[in-house]
Amino acid sequence: MTLRRLLLLAQIPFWVLLVGAFVLLSAALDARVQATERATRTRTELAAMGQVMQQVVNLETGLRGYVITGEPVFLEPYNVARAVLPTTLAELDRGNSAGRPRLNRIRTLIDQWQAGVALPEIAARQRSEAAAAALVKSGQGKKLLDRIRAEVAAYTAEQTEYLNGQEAVALSQLRRLRLTLYGVGGFALLASLLATLGSAEVLSRSFGRFTVAARRLTDGEAGVRVTPRGPAEIQALSGAFNHMSEGLTLAQQQAQTHAETLAARNDWMRRLGEFGDWMQAARSLEEGARILENALPALLPGTRGVLLQHNASRNLLLPLATWGGESGAATSPDGCWALRRGEMVAPQGERLAPPCLGGPGGDYTCVPLFSHGETLGLMRLRPAEAGEKLPAALLALLPGIVRQVSLSLAGLRLQDRLLQQSIRDPLTGLFNRRRLEDELAAQTAHATATGSPLSLIAIDVDHFKRLNDTFGHDAGDAALVRLSAALRELAPAGSTPARPGGEEFSLLLPGYDLTAATAVAERLRAEVAAWTLSHAGITLGQMTVSLGVAGYAPPLSSPAALVRAADEALYAAKRQGRNRVVLSEETRPEAWLTLTTA
Template sequence: MTTPTVVSVGSASGMPYSVPVRLRHLLLLTQLPFWALLLFAFLNLQSGLESRVQTLARSSDTRSQLEAVNALLTHVVNMETGVRGYVIAGQASFLEPYYRGEAAYPPVLKTLSRDAQLPAQERARLGRIGSVIRQWQTEVAQPEIRARPSQPEVAEALVRSGRGKRLLDAVRADVDALSQNLAAQLSVSDARAQRQLQALRRDLMIAAAVLLALSVATTLGAARMLTHPLSDLGRGARRITDTSGSVTVTERGPREYRDLASTFNRMTERIREARQATDQAVSQLERRNTWLSDLARLSDALQAARTLSEASEILTRALPHLLPHTSGQLLQHNASRNLLLQAAQWGEPLGTPGPDTCWALRRGETQGEAAGQPFMPRCSDQTGPYLCAPLFSHGETLGLLRIRPPAGADLSAQRAALDDVTRQVALALASLRLQDRLLQQSIRDPLTGLFNRRHLEAQLSAGVTAANATDAPLSLIALDIDHFKRLNDTFGHDAGDAALIRVSATLRDLAPTGSTPARPGGEEFTLLLPQTDLRAAQALAEQLRSAVEGLHLTHDGLPLGQVTVSLGVASLTAGVSGEGLVAAADQALYAAKRSGRNRVMAAT
């Protein structure tokens, strides 16, 4: 029997020094300066942040006030425009801006007047503005409105008198002065916030510099006391690799270091035994690491896939490599979840079970004779050992992964590998399904199922680029439901939604392959037509108009009457952008509206 060599590390002649405190107490003492400085820095930064938050809050209030002042001026301008248009045209529809402004400006004025942040001088100015607006209504606007139906010359004389202009000029002057004062306050608040931000940055830099200096000082001081015993342990650890015998180190330093040295000395006695066990485990770990690397590459590839078909192609290549010498298949639920459809297959073909007959899907865990459950019923389409693993993710059943292990295989290892692969595949398939759902939600209008404005703009940009590059035609149809507001007011919004759905269904049915039917908003619809010239687009627009005119709409048993649409058609010409194409189609739509509605007009 060979006697192991004993190697001693550390001087035995020197007196081992002792530290009167434990290591944790010593480390706590070195941290006290850091904690004190951090507390001071926190309090200082907290104060600075609080000041900056208050300043930003004042800036936000001032911005709100400025927006309200601008809104007040907009309402006054709308009222003036409505009265002027009524006096000129004599049509009651011109008074709609006046009545909207008349209803909207008092709440804005009242909100501004009650704002405690507004100076008393500005609140007085607001009172003066309100008085002048009411004076203008009483002395100018209302007399002009009353006189216009029967005495238009009286209304015109009131306009020519200039009384209304002088009153509204006074309102504009006060509003401009108020806006300038608020803008000046906002500028002061923003400048103060910027200075506070610079002060915070300066404090952070000072605190970081002090912390760095303190860290260097405490580290150097503690290192002198702690590194000597650690150096002995380090030299002893290096000697372990140089000799097959035991290595001992001198037990000195803090109590914890002495305990560590004693444990180290005992540990070296057992290292040789551990080396033998380690050598045996290395080969197994290498094989496992290689397999996990392949599994990680599969995960990366699945993460890069954009569609389920791409994922199926990747899995068809990867699963035979990750589960070698097996035959298997990957099955997924169809949209109705009443069938399992094959997504990938390798080796010998396996039968396809139904969702209700598969015990793995019923129990939510791996099944089969190879799963260590011989008492469970086996699949009728399987002979010999097999494994069925359900694909679960976030409580949802996605499908099934089935394999048939080779004869003589380690069934427990096969099941462990199958479970690892199943988890990766389930997560990837769930992610792809979620991506597909999110994509559809991001590009579809929830009410009609047509594409939304964002997708339409993307398709329009791509279509214009392609048309300019290939000189191919590109047309666009803009359509709008006639008198939709009257339909909503008469039958309610549910009936309006029903009409939108029926019109959108007609648009979707008649939209050619490759086109983009969309609902940008409200009762407006758009159909983008690549590879379509103006004449073909006009013909399709007329077909749409006729189809909508022929609809018989009812809601809750009530007939909604005839619904018609007006349509504008435009085609892309040289030098015109996508926005220009949309504008041309809108102009044609407005022309169709002006010409009596329920017709198709082409852009000139």
């Protein structure tokens, strides 16, 4: 037996009782409705009869007023009542077969009063008041009106008695309907309760087995099964439960595996976050490269590779960081399919293109580095063991790592670019006044602490204003760029060539005493004096510079004093005829040093 059939059989007594109750309730309700309709109709007839009586009174009142006064205006109630009465009597007569004889008598009496009393009195009053008074005194009208009132009273009494009877019947029907409802409801509840208890007993025995089995399953017991017996649906449910139990055991094993995978993924995400924090703390690409070499083996285990970035001309890829024992070398970006296509290219992927042209071979996975629409470089990696392939899980993580690396490198490149813009002169590329002052402070402190020599050369282009006025500012800028290139070439390693402003240049020489610095200044002066400059096909003539050299030693014990001494030496060179080198010792700095330090 199926569960559906069992439940249907349990509900049959309830349905039978429900049908019987419906029949009883329908009959009682019909009787109640009919009694109520009859009572309502009787009330309507009584109200209509009251209107008839009121119209009769209006007839009599209008007639008496006219007879007494002789004014036609007093006949208005009479005329209105006379027009309305036929309609009201016709409505009363419609569907009222029991009261029709008395209605006919009332209609006849009213017609008699009209013909025998009203019309004659009106006609008599039109002739004379005495004739009308004589008709009134005859008493015929009063007799007819008394008979009309008696008939109306009798009709009202009959209808009232009938109404009371109908209301009593309606009340009786209401009590019977209420009792029927109570009885049917009680029996229905009892039948439903019994059917529910019977069905629940059958189902509770079946589902009780599932409850026990489910509790054993939730307690961690493996291989829990339920014996299939009972209705067909319960047997099917038992089979589904057994199948679920087997699937749950398998799911628990898979969940354990996923948990271990998730733990490994979380650990990898933690390492990726730490990598991002370290890269944010870096202040240069060199520091970032060292962090990458330490982080990439942990983020990409079982791999080796190299991270390459574009050079300034973007015609070469230069190695920035390597890991896993990989060696890096400069290579051209033109032969890289990954850079051409802007997407990752893996050796195990199906593609129509051959291996990278001129590259290290086809066993590398190449991923381009992008940030804000700019190509920064390339990540090239392969398995640590030759002949193996990169795991699919690692390839899935690779885009996230590349994105983090790209953002970090873009930030470091931007930071380096902003730093260079803040310390470099935009025209010549030399350090600006700000960087020169920072280096002066650092190098003078170092010279004071260690006693090592330190020199400063102040350089100024001779007659630069005349050059600008004669040939234009473009020619002047070209001359300054040529001089800055020569200064950069002659500047020793560790020195600071700078352009504080205008046609003034400086060269800070840590580790150089006054003699060595003078030799550098003389080489620069001689080289510039040997030039014959031209710009835009126009010969600019000879260009010369004046140079002042100062050494950092007592009494020059501050950066400001060193700069002032070099400037004084430069001014002395200008006064002595330009195109020469003058040492600060020749300017006797003690004469102005007191003013500087006061």
